Amino acid sequence: MSKLNRPTLERLMLYYHSVSTLGEEHPTSISSGQLAQLMDMDATQVRKDFAAVGLRGCPRVGFVTNEIKEKIRDMLGFDRVQKAVVVGAGRLGGALASYKEFRKYGLNIVALFDKDPTKVGLTVGHHVVQPMDRLDTFIRHQNVQLGIITVPADATQQVANALVAAGVKGIWNFSPASPTLPPELAYRHEHLSVGLAALSYRLKEAELAKPQDDPSSTQEQSGMATKTD
Amino acid sequence: MSKLNRPTLERLMLYYHSVSTLGEEHPTSISSGQLAQLMDMDATQVRKDFAAVGLRGCPRVGFVTNEIKEKIRDMLGFDRVQKAVVVGAGRLGGALASYKEFRKYGLNIVALFDKDPTKVGLTVGHHVVQPMDRLDTFIRHQNVQLGIITVPADATQQVANALVAAGVKGIWNFSPASPTLPPELAYRHEHLSVGLAALSYRLKEAELAKPQDDPSSTQEQSGMATKTD
Numbered sequence: 001m002s003k004l005n006r007p008t009l010e011r012l013m014l015y016y017h018s019v020s021t022l023g024e025e026h027p028t029s030i031s032s033g034q035l036a037q038l039m040d041m042d043a044t045q046v047r048k049d050f051a052a053v054g055l056r057g058c059p060r061v062g063f064v065t066n067e068i069k070e071k072i073r074d075m076l077g078f079d080r081v082q083k084a085v086v087v088g089a090g091r092l093g094g095a096l097a098s099y100k101e102f103r104k105y106g107l108n109i110v111a112l113f114d115k116d117p118t119k120v121g122l123t124v125g126h127h128v129v130q131p132m133d134r135l136d137t138f139i140r141h142q143n144v145q146l147g148i149i150t151v152p153a154d155a156t157q158q159v160a161n162a163l164v165a166a167g168v169k170g171i172w173n174f175s176p177a178s179p180t181l182p183p184e185l186a187y188r189h190e191h192l193s194v195g196l197a198a199l200s201y202r203l204k205e206a207e208l209a210k211p212q213d214d215p216s217s218t219q220e221q222s223g224m225a226t227k228t229d
Numbered sequence: 230m231s232k233l234n235r236p237t238l239e240r241l242m243l244y245y246h247s248v249s250t251l252g253e254e255h256p257t258s259i260s261s262g263q264l265a266q267l268m269d270m271d272a273t274q275v276r277k278d279f280a281a282v283g284l285r286g287c288p289r290v291g292f293v294t295n296e297i298k299e300k301i302r303d304m305l306g307f308d309r310v311q312k313a314v315v316v317g318a319g320r321l322g323g324a325l326a327s328y329k330e331f332r333k334y335g336l337n338i339v340a341l342f343d344k345d346p347t348k349v350g351l352t353v354g355h356h357v358v359q360p361m362d363r364l365d366t367f368i369r370h371q372n373v374q375l376g377i378i379t380v381p382a383d384a385t386q387q388v389a390n391a392l393v394a395a396g397v398k399g400i401w402n403f404s405p406a407s408p409t410l411p412p413e414l415a416y417r418h419e420h421l422s423v424g425l426a427a428l429s430y431r432l433k434e435a436e437l438a439k440p441q442d443d444p445s446s447t448q449e450q451s452g453m454a455t456k457t458d
Contacts, residue, residue: 105429205415
């Protein structure tokens with residue numbers, strides 16, 4: 001068991017994002033109620049999460065926004081800069097390598113690798129694509145901690161093996177395949193299709209909820225005309 | 230409240246993915262225990278989720294894999310083809326527009342739009358980039374249901390307004406900004422940084438858990454040397 005579970009981490013990240021993009025009406029502080037309203041969630045949950053990371057609010061003032069950001073940065077490790085390499089210089093690899101938002105969270109993508117000789121040497125997202133036979137030396141010399149995988153499914157295990165052998169401490173996998181990895185490795189699989197599934201479901205719900213000739217019977221048949229929140 | 234909440238939807242999607250990529254050792258059926266083991270989760274949860282979508286297993290046989298896929302496809306709406314447009318022909322927009330995996334889930338990306346005249350007319354991910362002044366007519370004529378936003382933060386609200394005005398039923402937002410939208414719209418914000426936060430936290434945990442001069446005191450100080458699951 002972890003001190004902070006995944007849903008809590010995700011909420012902390014969303015608080016951080018919300019507080020970072022607050023308008024001028026909340027220059028220095030915000031109440032848990034205001035933040036809950038902005039994020040369409042429950043104020044009790046906000047206070048509970050803030051207490052878990054050691055944040056205390058003041059009556060009539062609420063929480064100091066800079067303090068919220070600092071505590072969450074510190075807790076999630078954004079204050080430590082992490083070097084990462086991307087393997088797979090396709091469109092997604094290029095998109096991630098040039099995604100500026102990551103720098104806010106301490107992620108420094110330092111190189112892009114690909115096994116395709118026609119891609120090696122090209123500049124993609126400010127990085128010159130390097131050949132796979134340089135991966136191991138690069139990771140060791142540069143002390144790279146994180147490998148980001150954006151290769152097709154059939155190459156995923158091989159790339160994961162190469163990253164692990166070179167000594168990365170974590171893998172962020174954007175490929176559709178799930179590689180076998182040492183259990184001590186920090187690992188996250190980004191399933192873009194999971195988001196799509198949630199949307200498909202809501203679109204289907206919305207369609208079934210539309211008034212028709214006899215809306216009540218449609219709702220009964222579908223049994224799920226209500227909305228997700 | 231929804232019949233299927235977000236964590237359940239996400240698990241269903243992961244079952245679907247796991248069952249779709251099963252090896253030859255599970256040609257036609259799989260037990261909840263085997264599936265739970267593959268996915269590193271609890272078998273009770275698997276059975277509970279399967280019961281929620283109306284899947285029944287048989288003793289000694291388990292669940293028929295094709296039935297699992299069909300039920301989940303049907304429940305999540307993958308059996309319905311949804312037309313989508315991508316607005317923002319940058320790297321991420323191009324990556325999404327050419328991501329073949331989405332077709333398995335009924336998503337058909339039919340066009341790519343951008344306001345930048347230097348991008349209009351270019352071919353990105355098999356689509357010729359179209360100008361924004363064609364967006365409204367295109368969505369209406371083609372009956373597009375979903376808009377995918379991959380523009381920078383400062384353009385997000387404007388693009389969302391244009392998509393809503395043209396009549397999309399859902400928005401899948403990959404920009405870092407959160408636009409204001411009509412409540413009846415199906416909406417999902419993909420925060421790539423949330424995944425990064427979870428990874429950063431695990432990397433930090435792993436580092437703090439490393440044996441040092443006095444590992445027990447390090448663990449006590451950090452208070453979070455255990456791993457997430």
